[in-house]
Amino acid sequence: MVLVPVRELAMQTSLVIKELGKHKGVQCMVSTGGTRVNEDVIRMGQTVHVVVATPGRILDLAQRGEAKLD
Numbered sequence: 001m002v003l004v005p006v007r008e009l010a011m012q013t014s015l016v017i018k019e020l021g022k023h024k025g026v027q028c029m030v031s032t033g034g035t036r037v038n039e040d041v042i043r044m045g046q047t048v049h050v051v052v053a054t055p056g057r058i059l060d061l062a063q064r065g066e067a068k069l070d
Contacts, residue, residue: 001069002052007032014052026050031057041066 002017004010014030021028031040031053037060044051044066051058051067061067 001058001067002050003055003058004052005054007034007054010052010054017050017052021049028052031061033057033060037061037064 002013004013010030010032014028017026017028020026026049027047028050029040029043029048029052031043031051033054033056037057040057040061041064044061053061058067058069062069
């Protein structure tokens with residue numbers, strides 16, 4: 001999991017991870033505030049190797065039981 005402070009940095013970070021991991025099949029998702037939580041919940045149920053998220057959104061997902069931070 002990669003935590004970044006703002007949406008723009010999250011998007012940039014996910015693009016770099018996707019580019020670096022494309023030959024190994026690394027699946028990356030980005031999760032930020034200002035988007036629908038339901039879409040993130042659905043994506044978390046799929047194969048994801050790296051989650052790039054802003055702190056508020058990942059805490060929200062953790063409180064909902066969708067993200068495990070341990």
